[in-house]
Structures are given as structure tokens and as C-alpha cells.
Amino acid sequence: xxQFMQAAIDEARLGRSEGGIPIGSVLVRNGEIVAKxxxxxxxxxxxxxxxxxxxxxxxxxxxxxxxTVIYSTLMPCYMCAGTIVxxxxxxxxxxxxxxxxxxxxxxxxxxxxxxxxxxxxxxxMMNEFIEAEPVLWNEDIMEL
Amino acid sequence: xxQFMQAAIDEARLGRSEGGIPIGSVLVRNGEIVAKxxxxxxxxxxxxxxxxxxxxxxxxxxxxxxxTVIYSTLMPCYMCAGTIVxxxxxxxxxxxxxxxxxxxxxxxxxxxxxxxxxxxxxxxMMNEFIEAEPVLWNEDIMEL
Numbered sequence: 001x002x003q004f005m006q007a008a009i010d011e012a013r014l015g016r017s018e019g020g021i022p023i024g025s026v027l028v029r030n031g032e033i034v035a036k037x038x039x040x041x042x043x044x045x046x047x048x049x050x051x052x053x054x055x056x057x058x059x060x061x062x063x064x065x066x067x068t069v070i071y072s073t074l075m076p077c078y079m080c081a082g083t084i085v086x087x088x089x090x091x092x093x094x095x096x097x098x099x100x101x102x103x104x105x106x107x108x109x110x111x112x113x114x115x116x117x118x119x120x121x122x123x124x125m126m127n128e129f130i131e132a133e134p135v136l137w138n139e140d141i142m143e144l
Numbered sequence: 145x146x147q148f149m150q151a152a153i154d155e156a157r158l159g160r161s162e163g164g165i166p167i168g169s170v171l172v173r174n175g176e177i178v179a180k181x182x183x184x185x186x187x188x189x190x191x192x193x194x195x196x197x198x199x200x201x202x203x204x205x206x207x208x209x210x211x212t213v214i215y216s217t218l219m220p221c222y223m224c225a226g227t228i229v230x231x232x233x234x235x236x237x238x239x240x241x242x243x244x245x246x247x248x249x250x251x252x253x254x255x256x257x258x259x260x261x262x263x264x265x266x267x268x269m270m271n272e273f274i275e276a277e278p279v280l281w282n283e284d285i286m287e288l
Contacts, residue, residue, distance in 0.1 A: 046204070047206065060190070061190075063283070077230050080226070082221075082223045082226020083226065086223040142230060
């Protein structure tokens with residue numbers, strides 16, 4: 001397992017242990033973690049705190065993201081994908097897209113490289129959560 | 145002046161008075177303000193706190209946004225536009241798009257109605273800021 005995806009998975013599991021939604025994210029530059037984050041909709045009653053957004057929040061002000069890679073345990077939604085496009089993050093590595101297909105084509109159409117590792121561990125983590133908390137998950141992706 | 149756009153302008157001016165970027169936003173449902181917000185990149189050292197994102201943060205968890213309208217003093221960037229699409233906010237009313245053209249076509253391609261009031265007051269507010277703080281503005285839209 002890639003150490004950065006492992007760090008994103010650890011963030012996701014931390015979120016689940018807090019009663020939240022198990023999606024984690026890590027921002028990397030030059031082989032080092034700049035910031036980590038996880039979905040905090042439940043913990044902070046905050047709909048904009050998806051995993052990737054929390055990670056970018058925690059990274060603070062960066063002069064540029066052109067030399068960064070963002071990892072996420074799940075394919076980014078349009079909010080997170082729009083942020084990646086706006087911030088000009090050139091590369092996204094995701095754990096899976098089977099439980100949520102997200103906005104891959106939108107990112108690719110803006111020149112973002114998207115790599116889907118299709119990890120069974122990430123699929124299992126989301127399926128366990130969606131089965132346990134279907135209403136919460138549908139609220140997070142606005143499918144209510 | 146529309147009272148909701150006036151409230152968004154008031155938020156933008158509050159942000160400028162705090163040393164921040166003068167962009168404000170208001171979320172409205174059934175003719176009442178649900179939440180207000182303004183760009184807080186400077187105030188909170190937070191790159192995800194654009195005006196619209198701060199407003200949606202302040203609105204907290206909402207069951208649905210299908211009956212809401214979001215106002216912004218400036219055309220939304222891809223981060224904020226992606227959030228509007230993801231949250232299924234059906235209508236966006238903006239103060240202007242002359243100083244930043246944003247992601248109008250992206251929103252419209254996803255069925256969002258976008259109304260641009262093209263208000264000179266909003267254009268003047270942004271031009272004053274961009275002239276005074278060009279580096280900060282370019283950081284916020286990632287044009288460094």
C-alpha cells in the first residue's frame with residue numbers, strides 16, 4: 001500500500017470512529033505530507049467539510065498547488081473536484097469510485113490527472129458505512 | 145437594490161474592513177436569509193473560505209437546497225460553482241462578472257440558473273481591491 005493512501009485511509013477510519021463519514025484525504029508535495037483531513041459533516045455540522053476540503057483547509061494558504069498531489073479514499077464530488085480544478089492541483093489519486101462515481105470526467109476535462117487505485121479496502125469501508133447510515137450518506141451527497 | 149444582494153454587498157464590505165477580500169454571499173429560502181458569509185482567506189488563513197463557501201458553512205446542515213437561491217457579489221469560481229452543483233442549489237444571482245468571469249457555463253451546463261445583475265457598485269468594489277492588493281487577489285484565484 002502506498003504510504004499516502006494509507007494515511008488517507010487512516011484519516012477516514014478516524015472520522016468513522018468519531019461517528020462521521022469515513023472519507024480521508026492527504027495533500028503531498030515532494031514526497032511529504034503537507035496536510036491531512038477527513039469528512040467532518042457530522043462532527044462539525046458542516047456540509048462543506050468533505051475529506052478533501054478539510055485537508056485543503058488544514059493546509060492553510062499555499063502559494064501554489066502545481067507541485068502537489070491530492071489523495072482521497074473516494075472519487076471527489078463536484079465540490080471537491082471544482083476545488084481541485086480551481087486550485088490547479090494537477091494530480092488526484094483515489095482509493096475507489098465503485099461506491100460513488102464522482103466527477104472524474106469534469107476533472108480530466110480540465111487537465112487533472114486522475115488515478116483510481118480501486119482498492120477493495122476502500123470499497124469495503126464505504127459499503128459498511130452506507131449500509132449502517134444510509135440517510136447520512138445521502139445527505140452528504142445531496143441525494144435526499 | 146434587491147435586499148438580498150444588498151446583504152451580500154454588506155458582507156463583502158465587512159470582509160474588506162477586516163483586511164480581507166471583498167466578496168460576500170447570502171443563502172435565501174422563501175424570501176428569508178438562511179445564512180450570510182464572506183471571503184475569509186486572510187482572516188482565517190483559509191483558502192476554502194470563499195464568500196459562498198463561508199455562507200454555506202454558516203448555514204450548517206440543510207436537508208435540501210432545492211428551494212434556495214444563493215447570492216454572491218461576484219461570479220462563482222470552480223470551487224464555489226462545483227459546490228452549487230453538488231448541493232443542487234438551483235439558482236445563483238451574482239453582482240457582477242466583469243472583474244472575474246468564473247464558472248458560469250459549467251453551472252449552466254448542470255442546469256443551474258445564473259443571473260448576473262452587472263452592478264457597477266460590485267465592479268467598483270472589486271476594482272478598488274484588486275488595485276490595492278493584486279498579489280492577494282491572484283493568490284485567491286490561483287493565478288500566481
